[in-house]
Amino acid sequence: RKEVEQDPGPFNVPEGATVAFNCTYSNSASQSFFWYRQDCRKEPKLLMSVYSSGNEDGRFTAQLNRASQYISLLIRDSKLSDSATYLCVVNSKGFKTIFGAGTRLFVKA
Amino acid sequence: DTGVSQDPRHKITKRGQNVTFRCDPISEHNRLYWYRQTLGQGPEFLTYFQNEAQLEKSRLLSDRFSAERPKGSFSTLEIQRTEQGDSAMYLCASSLTPGLLRGSYEQYFGPGTRLTVT
Numbered sequence: 677r678k679e680v681e682q683d684p685g686p687f688n689v690p691e692g693a694t695v696a697f698n699c700t701y702s703n704s705a706s707q708s709f710f711w712y713r714q715d716c717r718k719e720p721k722l723l724m725s726v727y728s729s730g731n732e733d734g735r736f737t738a739q740l741n742r743a744s745q746y747i748s749l750l751i752r753d754s755k756l757s758d759s760a761t762y763l764c765v766v767n768s769k770g771f772k773t774i775f776g777a778g779t780r781l782f783v784k785a
Numbered sequence: 786d787t788g789v790s791q792d793p794r795h796k797i798t799k800r801g802q803n804v805t806f807r808c809d810p811i812s813e814h815n816r817l818y819w820y821r822q823t824l825g826q827g828p829e830f831l832t833y834f835q836n837e838a839q840l841e842k843s844r845l846l847s848d849r850f851s852a853e854r855p856k857g858s859f860s861t862l863e864i865q866r867t868e869q870g871d872s873a874m875y876l877c878a879s880s881l882t883p884g885l886l887r888g889s890y891e892q893y894f895g896p897g898t899r900l901t902v903t
Contacts, residue, residue, distance in 0.1 A: 680827075708883075710891065719876060719894035720828065763827050772841070773818070773892065775827030 677702055680766050682776035689783055693754045697779050699747040699764030708767035709740055711749045713760045714778065720763055723749075754783045787811060789895035791877050797901045798867055805863045806898045810879030817860050818892060819852055820876040821845065828876055834860060835882065867902045874899050 682699045689695050701709075709726035724731065726738040726747055737750040747764055764776040790809045798804050810817045815836050820828035831850070832842045836857040846852075849867075854860040864871055878892040 719896050722891050722893070725891065773830055775820075775829070777825070777827050 679774045680776040683779045686780035694752045697749045701766045706766045710765040712763040715760050759783045791895040795899045803865045808877030809859045814879035816880045818878045822874045869902045872902045
């Protein structure tokens with residue numbers, strides 16, 4: 677089993693749709709969680725950190741369920757510019773950073 | 786631009802040759818990471834520095850790979866006797882140490898060096 681698993685995708689949605697990505701992690705000692713966005717042939721860029729209480733940044737909402745070892749990202753009112761690969765990232769104590777394989781999103785007009 | 790920079794951006798080499806990549810982190814960041822990414826996969830951790838000390842290396846980092854960060858600033862990643870399987874994007878990232886100025890581990894990535902071994 678992979679340490680971080682994401683929905684395989686791709687997700688094809690129309691503009692204005694709401695889309696949710698899921699991610700599970702296997703290490704119960706994991707401490708920090710993030711969502712990164714990666715455009716084609718570009719470097720990953722931090723989208724948002726994920727906090728236990730859940731957090732929202734504009735159209736983006738991230739949730740963490742430590743008991744189920746599950747992270748989610750919700751995108752509301754999808755824009756064409758949201759088309760990218762979304763990477764779930766989990767840190768254990770210290771430095772160890774594990775990336776999921778990513779979920780590709782295509783938003784169509 | 787005060788972000789993470791990497792050089793070169795692209796490298797084409799013949800199998801068996803040695804290559805060296807450079808990473809310049811964000812200046813106040815004392816942690817520096819190297820990752821490798823292949824098509825359709827997320828970045829895979831290779832190694833990590835805290836200042837000049839290399840604190841961890843992945844099993845992925847064979848003895849043909851070596852990384853240095855001699856003065857705790859820029860870092861180099863060398864691959865000796867390259868193989869076709871080494872073809873990938875090599876990403877560098879940097880971060881602050883958690884608990885100092887920031888309480889989390891956000892890493893900021895450079896644009897990567899795309900290696901093609903022919």
